[in-house]
Amino acid sequence: MSGTWITTRAWLLMLPLLIVMVAVIGWPLADTVQLSFTDAKLVGTSGSYVGFDNYVRLVSGNAFGRTLFTTTFFAVVVVTTEMVFGVLAALLLNQQFYGRTLLRALLILPWALPTVVNATLWRLIYNPEYGALNAALTQLGILDSYRSWLGEPGTALTALIVADCWKNFPLVAMIALAALQAVPRDVIAASYVDGASAFSRFRFVTLPYLAGPLMVALVLRTIEAFKVFDIVWVMTRGGPANSTRTMSILVYQEAFSFQRAGSGASLALIVTLIITVLAIAYGTAVKKVAGSAT
Amino acid sequence: MSALVVDNIRKSFGEVETLKGIDISLESGEFLVLLGASGCGKSTLLNIIAGLAEPTGGDIRLNDRSLIGVHPKDRDIAMVFQSYALYPNLSVRRNIGFGLEMRKVPVAEREKAVAEAARLLQIEPLLDRRPSQLSGGQRQRVAIGRALVRNPKLFLFDEPLSNLDAKLRMEMRTELKRLHQMMKTTVVYVTHDQIEAMTLATRIAVMRNGQIEQLGTPEEIYNRPATLYVATFVGAPPMNILDVVATNNGLLVAGSDTVIPVPPSLLAGLPTGGSLKLGIRPESFRAEAGGLPLTLRCDVTELTGPELILSGSVGSQRLVATLPPRTRAPVGSDVTLSLDVEALHIFDGETGKRIN
Numbered sequence: 001m002s003g004t005w006i007t008t009r010a011w012l013l014m015l016p017l018l019i020v021m022v023a024v025i026g027w028p029l030a031d032t033v034q035l036s037f038t039d040a041k042l043v044g045t046s047g048s049y050v051g052f053d054n055y056v057r058l059v060s061g062n063a064f065g066r067t068l069f070t071t072t073f074f075a076v077v078v079v080t081t082e083m084v085f086g087v088l089a090a091l092l093l094n095q096q097f098y099g100r101t102l103l104r105a106l107l108i109l110p111w112a113l114p115t116v117v118n119a120t121l122w123r124l125i126y127n128p129e130y131g132a133l134n135a136a137l138t139q140l141g142i143l144d145s146y147r148s149w150l151g152e153p154g155t156a157l158t159a160l161i162v163a164d165c166w167k168n169f170p171l172v173a174m175i176a177l178a179a180l181q182a183v184p185r186d187v188i189a190a191s192y193v194d195g196a197s198a199f200s201r202f203r204f205v206t207l208p209y210l211a212g213p214l215m216v217a218l219v220l221r222t223i224e225a226f227k228v229f230d231i232v233w234v235m236t237r238g239g240p241a242n243s244t245r246t247m248s249i250l251v252y253q254e255a256f257s258f259q260r261a262g263s264g265a266s267l268a269l270i271v272t273l274i275i276t277v278l279a280i281a282y283g284t285a286v287k288k289v290a291g292s293a294t
Numbered sequence: 295m296s297a298l299v300v301d302n303i304r305k306s307f308g309e310v311e312t313l314k315g316i317d318i319s320l321e322s323g324e325f326l327v328l329l330g331a332s333g334c335g336k337s338t339l340l341n342i343i344a345g346l347a348e349p350t351g352g353d354i355r356l357n358d359r360s361l362i363g364v365h366p367k368d369r370d371i372a373m374v375f376q377s378y379a380l381y382p383n384l385s386v387r388r389n390i391g392f393g394l395e396m397r398k399v400p401v402a403e404r405e406k407a408v409a410e411a412a413r414l415l416q417i418e419p420l421l422d423r424r425p426s427q428l429s430g431g432q433r434q435r436v437a438i439g440r441a442l443v444r445n446p447k448l449f450l451f452d453e454p455l456s457n458l459d460a461k462l463r464m465e466m467r468t469e470l471k472r473l474h475q476m477m478k479t480t481v482v483y484v485t486h487d488q489i490e491a492m493t494l495a496t497r498i499a500v501m502r503n504g505q506i507e508q509l510g511t512p513e514e515i516y517n518r519p520a521t522l523y524v525a526t527f528v529g530a531p532p533m534n535i536l537d538v539v540a541t542n543n544g545l546l547v548a549g550s551d552t553v554i555p556v557p558p559s560l561l562a563g564l565p566t567g568g569s570l571k572l573g574i575r576p577e578s579f580r581a582e583a584g585g586l587p588l589t590l591r592c593d594v595t596e597l598t599g600p601e602l603i604l605s606g607s608v609g610s611q612r613l614v615a616t617l618p619p620r621t622r623a624p625v626g627s628d629v630t631l632s633l634d635v636e637a638l639h640i641f642d643g644e645t646g647k648r649i650n
């Protein structure tokens with residue numbers, strides 16, 4: 001009896017939140033789904049029903065495949081690099097040394113900067129006329145003449161990847177550092193007495209404690225990297241020659257540059273679907289890893 | 295030749311001196327218990343012996359080889375931690391064999407050693423489990439197994455039983471004693487539990503504030519405590535301490551007119567008029583006459599079954615005596631008990647050092 005009463009009360013308490021969520025998420029989502037089956041323009045009429053035409057045209061067009069590849073490539077490279085450097089930085093900052101506290105505080109800075117500030121900063125570094133990178137490379141004798149790092153299709157994506165890694169590896173480092181500090185001292189001490197090498201200690205003793213938190217970092221970063229927009233928009237706007245065009249940029253172009261609201265909505269839904277699949281797959285993996293480490 | 299020598303070991307953390315010159319010398323096969331209150335530096339000393347911490351000064355020698363600067367893995371020492379410190383994602387089998395695995399001992403030899411340790415500790419059915427699937431007592435056995443397989447020159451135990459419940463603690467205590475009698479390896483064992491110390495040790499080092507207060511066999515520690523601190527730390531219920539003054543007739547209990555008529559030979563060694571502390575263990579009182587008489591007022595009696603605990607007073611000073619269960623001691627009456635001269639522990643009132 002009291003069970004149903006508690007359930008009723010729980011629903012009552014959640015009702016305001018549910019209403020807000022339906023209003024701000026459910027309704028726009030439903031609207032977007034409806035829009036994606038029309039040929040609506042950004043301005044003007046609400047368009048007419050075209051069935052799956054938008055989806056078919058987008059997926060069969062060559063921009064979609066190429067952009068999906070660019071986005072996947074970007075996500076895989078930045079996430080891998082950030083994980084590796086994040087863990088290495090955390091291992092370093094977990095050592096006892098003079099100035100550690102200062103370094104720990106400095107580490108968080110790149111991540112704390114707003115993305116737009118970070119992107120602008122890197123644009124300055126890559127600047128073809130007075131950029132620090134060009135100056136450094138020519139002065140070191142590695143480069144003969146200045147290059148336009150963000151202006152050449154061959155280097156723009158790499159330049160973007162570097163900027164994104166610099167911004168986001170601190171997040172991974174912070175998560176890893178927190179996990180490292182949770183490793184019991186006695187377990188580490190036992191591994192010393194047992195004669196474990198530094199690598200074995202990392203592999204068999206430390207890593208199990210890191211696995212769960214790192215998995216969470218991996219999920220967060222993959223999803224964020226897959227839907228990346230701001231840093232790309234500020235640095236390259238998807239150019240040159242669409243070499244840095246990611247899915248979110250493509251959605252933006254479709255909906256706002258080409259003013260095709262209907263197919264922009266279709267594309268946005270496709271991206272949402274991919275991310276949802278990723279999130280569910282990762283979520284399952286997180287549960288597994290976290291379950292085995294404790 | 296001494297198996298383990300701890301030679302004037304000092305350790306400071308910043309300004310604070312945690313160990314103030316520790317000297318210990320152990321024969322091979324001894325079971326030394328470091329006994330002391332929490333925070334007195336027991337773990338610090340053990341960590342220094344294990345190589346997990348560097349001493350500020352002094353030397354450690356194992357079989358005449360100095361261990362200063364030697365990596366923990368090269369010391370031929372195994373350690374059991376209070377928190378068990380098992381590797382959470384490895385099976386019990388790999389936990390036990392980890393030290394051998396890291397030392398590249400061939401698989402067949404390793405398996406054999408693990409099987410042998412598991413048999414000794416009766417954990418064979420658990421070998422394929424993870425530590426998280428074990429009870430506290432089982433984890434403790436695995437931790438001990440991990441130390442056993444290494445067959446080291448020295449075992450270190452840091453309060454290994456303090457996370458277990460009372461019943462299990464007693465079982466494991468007996469088990470540890472059995473293992474030590476069988477393996478005959480030198481052991482240094484840290485505890486703050488005096489019963490563990492008394493039952494396990496061949497010798498006990500009572501530590502206080504980073505120093506060794508007394509180092510001796512359990513009998514010496516119990517029968518002839520060197521200081522007031524040792525006297526009150528070891529024994530349960532704790533030793534009674536009375537303020538007394540030496541007079542011509544004997545020891546006058548301060549705040550009363552009761553005099554304990556100790557023999558002149560004992561009195562001769564005592565400073566007359568000075569304040570003294572007289573220690574008497576509750577269990578050294580006898581109900582029948584025959585020794586030195588001491589009359590006390592019976593305030594409360596508690597019958598535990600095997601014994602009667604009498605709480606009484608002499609003047610304003612309180613005393614506890616444990617007596618045979620049938621002793622006649624009506625509450626509110628005066629009871630005369632007797633003592634042997636050997637049961638009197640006399641300490642200097644200022645320094646706390648033993649005098650008799």
Ligand SMILES: Nc1ncnc2c1ncn2[C@@H]1O[C@H](COP(=O)(O)OP(=O)(O)O)[C@@H](O)[C@H]1O
Binds near residue numbers: 333334338
């Ligand atoms: N790494 C450390 N840094 C600073 N002080 C410490 C450190 N380790 C131990 N101490 C101090 O040394 C004293 C003794 O500690 P410990 O050896 O753990 O005591 P016990 O094991 O006898 O309880 C404590 O006061 C503790 O605060």
Ligand SMILES: [Mg+2]
Binds near residue numbers: 336
């Ligand atoms: Mg301790």
